[in-house]
Amino acid sequence: MASGNDRAVRPGIQRHRFIGLLAVVSAATLAVAGCNSGSGGQTTNTNPDDGTQLTMWVRSATDEFSKRLVDAYNASHQNKVNLTVIPNDNYLTKVGTAAGSRSLPDILASDVVYTPNYTKQGLFQDISAEIKALPYSSSVAKSHLDVASYQGKTFAVPHKLDSSVLFYNKNLFKQANLDPEKPPKNFAEILDYARKITALGNGITGFDIAGSCGGCGVYTLFPYAWAAGVKPLSDDGKKADFNNDTFKQIFGLYKQLTDEKLVDSSDKTQDGSTWPNNFLAGKVGMLPLGSPIVGALNDQKIFEWGVTALMAPDGSKTSTFIGGDVAGISVNSTHKAQAWDFLKWTLEETQQVEIISKNGDLPGRTDLSGNKYTGADPRTKFIADGLKNGVTPFALPFGDLFNNPNGPWVETIRGAIYGPDLNKALADGQEKIQKGLDQAG
Amino acid sequence: MVSVTTTRVEADTSAPAPAGRKFRVPATRRPRNGMLFVAPTAVIVVALFLVPLAILVYMSFTDWPLLAGPTPNGLKNYTDLLEDDQFLGAIIFTIIYTIVTTIVLFAVAFVLVAIVNSPRRGSRFYRTAFFLPYVVGTAAASSMWWVDVHDRFGIFNQVLQAVGLTDGPVGFIETPNKAFFTIIALVVWKFIGFQMIVLLVGLQSIPAQLYEAALVDGATTWQRLRYITIPGLRPTLALLTVLSVTGSLLAFDQFFVLTHGGPDNSTVTVVLALYNKAFQSFRLGNAAAEAVVLLIALIVVNALQLFLLRRRETR
Numbered sequence: 001m002a003s004g005n006d007r008a009v010r011p012g013i014q015r016h017r018f019i020g021l022l023a024v025v026s027a028a029t030l031a032v033a034g035c036n037s038g039s040g041g042q043t044t045n046t047n048p049d050d051g052t053q054l055t056m057w058v059r060s061a062t063d064e065f066s067k068r069l070v071d072a073y074n075a076s077h078q079n080k081v082n083l084t085v086i087p088n089d090n091y092l093t094k095v096g097t098a099a100g101s102r103s104l105p106d107i108l109a110s111d112v113v114y115t116p117n118y119t120k121q122g123l124f125q126d127i128s129a130e131i132k133a134l135p136y137s138s139s140v141a142k143s144h145l146d147v148a149s150y151q152g153k154t155f156a157v158p159h160k161l162d163s164s165v166l167f168y169n170k171n172l173f174k175q176a177n178l179d180p181e182k183p184p185k186n187f188a189e190i191l192d193y194a195r196k197i198t199a200l201g202n203g204i205t206g207f208d209i210a211g212s213c214g215g216c217g218v219y220t221l222f223p224y225a226w227a228a229g230v231k232p233l234s235d236d237g238k239k240a241d242f243n244n245d246t247f248k249q250i251f252g253l254y255k256q257l258t259d260e261k262l263v264d265s266s267d268k269t270q271d272g273s274t275w276p277n278n279f280l281a282g283k284v285g286m287l288p289l290g291s292p293i294v295g296a297l298n299d300q301k302i303f304e305w306g307v308t309a310l311m312a313p314d315g316s317k318t319s320t321f322i323g324g325d326v327a328g329i330s331v332n333s334t335h336k337a338q339a340w341d342f343l344k345w346t347l348e349e350t351q352q353v354e355i356i357s358k359n360g361d362l363p364g365r366t367d368l369s370g371n372k373y374t375g376a377d378p379r380t381k382f383i384a385d386g387l388k389n390g391v392t393p394f395a396l397p398f399g400d401l402f403n404n405p406n407g408p409w410v411e412t413i414r415g416a417i418y419g420p421d422l423n424k425a426l427a428d429g430q431e432k433i434q435k436g437l438d439q440a441g
Numbered sequence: 442m443v444s445v446t447t448t449r450v451e452a453d454t455s456a457p458a459p460a461g462r463k464f465r466v467p468a469t470r471r472p473r474n475g476m477l478f479v480a481p482t483a484v485i486v487v488a489l490f491l492v493p494l495a496i497l498v499y500m501s502f503t504d505w506p507l508l509a510g511p512t513p514n515g516l517k518n519y520t521d522l523l524e525d526d527q528f529l530g531a532i533i534f535t536i537i538y539t540i541v542t543t544i545v546l547f548a549v550a551f552v553l554v555a556i557v558n559s560p561r562r563g564s565r566f567y568r569t570a571f572f573l574p575y576v577v578g579t580a581a582a583s584s585m586w587w588v589d590v591h592d593r594f595g596i597f598n599q600v601l602q603a604v605g606l607t608d609g610p611v612g613f614i615e616t617p618n619k620a621f622f623t624i625i626a627l628v629v630w631k632f633i634g635f636q637m638i639v640l641l642v643g644l645q646s647i648p649a650q651l652y653e654a655a656l657v658d659g660a661t662t663w664q665r666l667r668y669i670t671i672p673g674l675r676p677t678l679a680l681l682t683v684l685s686v687t688g689s690l691l692a693f694d695q696f697f698v699l700t701h702g703g704p705d706n707s708t709v710t711v712v713l714a715l716y717n718k719a720f721q722s723f724r725l726g727n728a729a730a731e732a733v734v735l736l737i738a739l740i741v742v743n744a745l746q747l748f749l750l751r752r753r754e755t756r
Contacts, residue, residue, distance in 0.1 A: 093720040096507045121508035212703060265610055266592035271701060278593070400722045405701040406527070406709060407721070414705055 048341035051078040055105035056342075057095070060087045061292065062109065062160045062325050068355050069346050077345075079338050081107070092399055099123055104330035106339045109159050112147045113218070113398040115326055116237070119148060120396065124155035124328035130340050131157060139367035140347065143322045143392040156328030157343055158364035163383055163390060164219045164290040164321040166310055171303040172197050172204065172285045183286075183308035186315030187253045190286065194262040197285035205278075206262040206285040209254055211417060213272035214410040215403045218393070219321050220288035220310065221413075224250050226319040226391050228312035237395035238437055242412065243430035248423065249313040251416035258417055268418060271405065290323065291383050294360040307379045309386050322390035362387070397440035401433055408432035500729035507723040518730035527706065528731055531714040538621075538710065539689035542628055546685055549629055550636035557637065558644060568641070572634030579631065583698035586627050590614055590699075617707035620700050624708060627695055632688075636681055643677030644670070679750035683743060690739060711735055 058066040148156035170180035176196040194206025210216035279287040282302040309318035352363040357373040369384040412429025503511035590613035693712040702709040719728035
């Protein structure tokens with residue numbers, strides 16, 4: 001406590017002292033701030049885990065998957081990710097309107113087939129440098145990085161990886177006197193096995209088709225064609241090729257399965273939302289779908305499940321649709337470093353193994369495909385190994401042409417399988433889809 | 442509905458009023474007070490209707506891919522409509538749907554009104570029962586029906602098979618005709634209650650003396666219906682027709698949720714086509730043009746209806 005004398009005698013110097021102190025403090029603050037700001041990416045004294053609130057949108061297809069990651073991140077970090085799950089059908093609309101009003105969340109997940117459109121419209125921030133700086137950048141799933149790249153820059157990383165395969169019910173195989181360790185290798189065997197399994201009766205069918213689902217068709221029919229050496233979509237997404245013998249064989253098989261009643265009558269109006277249900281209830285012999293249902297297959301106790309790859313009609317080769325979602329940082333996010341912290345964390349080994357693979361999903365890194373969970377079950381290892389034969393198709397108006405329930409692809413599928421003239425349906429479909437690709441430019 | 446009233450405002454005038462006379466608001470003040478009362482509604486109407494309408498009209502003259510910005514392109518969106526098969530097909534389907542729905546709704550409503558208008562026991566219960574589906578939202582009702590019509594786990598099929606009316610699943614939304622029938626059934630189930638209540642009120646407002654006088658004169662049931670009931674119901678019928686036609690022309694929820702416009706695009710209405718154009722194809726300009734066309738069509742249809750229905754009343 002200064003004595004009254006001091007205060008009275010030297011007010012001027014007190015003021016100077018105060019101003020001097022203020023100046024020193026300001027200078028120090030500015031200096032520290034100057035250190036923190038500056039060139040992006042290489043700052044070492046800002047911790048991105050600084051308690052920021054981040055928003056993240058995902059599709060309902062990755063509901064549980066994303067939730068597991070977000071919950072684990074929030075429990076172990078100061079940053080908090082606020083996850084919003086949006087129904088698949090509404091996702092395009094919701095993202096579109098948010099993009100229009102520039103109110104996208106910090107982290108935006110996107111189905112791989114919609115991503116080319118999003119990167120072209122500039123919805124994501126460029127994270128090429130961040131990805132390149134990862135020590136394991138060469139083993140991050142290339143198909144997903146390719147789909148998220150535009151004009152040499154990469155805008156998103158793999159969030160969820162999935163692969164389409166042909167599942168089958170080993171119990172039903174045994175009951176139908178088929179070898180449960182010998183899944184069908186070609187279309188002739190699919191038809192033969194389906195007949196034998198349907199003959200078991202009791203509402204059991206040999207196969208299961210999603211007759212009114214465009215996304216399901218792309219997911220499970222394109223691999224038949226890729227395995228046969230046919231490209232329904234060219235690599236640059238500008239040319240369609242559906243009016244060929246391979247697709248005639250593919251739809252011919254499905255038409256025959258339907259006509260011989262080897263599939264349930266509800267398949268005709270199946271829009272994909274309840275597609276795996278009959279198989280999971282043990283009522284279907286073979287179901288083409290994908291790795292997303294592996295978790296549910298492991299949980300059910302009704303039957304033992306087997307898996308094989310989707311094959312060319314003559315069985316010479318196999319292929320798969322590498323689908324799933326990527327996740328990027330949206331263009332109107334002001335928390336790029338924090339959002340990248342989350343994305344980087346999801347790609348690290350612990351998370352890929354202990355959270356993703358442990359629950360039956362595929363790791364997004366090829367160097368981890370033999371991990372202790374995926375590798376432990378020969379079936380999941382089979383699926384992970386199959387990724388090397390996989391393709392992720394690319395086209396700008398993908399959603400509008402292929403996923404749209406009123407679009408040309410659904411029309412083609414239904415016309416070919418349920419209509420009177422398969423060849424005409426394919427010819428018309430080819431024309432309409434090509435027209436759609438041409439218009440999108 | 443907003444009713445505008447003017448009130449007498451006391452102690453408002455500067456000159457002292459002579460004793461014995463009521464205070465009155467000077468004539469020059471009344472319009473301003475009136476405007477103040479209308480102002481909140483006017484602001485809402487302008488902000489939530491006129492402004493978006495203006496934006497919509499502007500949109501219809503641009504090429505706007507939703508994810509990017511708008512670029513004006515003149516009348517191209519409107520000329521595109523002439524070649525848009527899905528939109529033209531939707532117009533025809535919506536008109537057919539409107540005609541069928543309006544007729545069926547009226548027919549069933551008359552039958553139901555006959556049931557609930559009687560002093561029978563339980564008519565009160567039936568009134569409530571018939572009206573109940575109306576309070577469920579259309580999208581929620583369509584979701585319910587989507588589950589109900591499913592081949593395997595839908596209750597309609599299970600009941601029909603249990604009773605023995607059908608052998609296997611009916612496939613309610615499998616073919617264009619069946620889907621159309623299912624939609625009509627859904628719409629009737631949902632909206633009939635409202636039609637019935639309005640008709641009931643209209644019916645009960647016809648004075649009973651007219652019927653008594655007619656009975657004394659020896660009129661038959663048919664003559665009573667033709668000369669008393671129908672003319673008495675004319676304003677009610679006019680109201681219901683306008684509501685039903687407008688609602689049917691704008692139908693969307695049930696087609697979006699239950700049939701997704703299928704099977705094979707056979708149940709695509711104008712609003713569904715518009716929605717697809719905006720949010721599936723991401724072509725806002727074209728969708729806006731379709732919306733403007735729909736708006737003009739509705740104005741014309743409603744004006745026509747009101748003109749026809751009003752004219753007969755004054756004869």
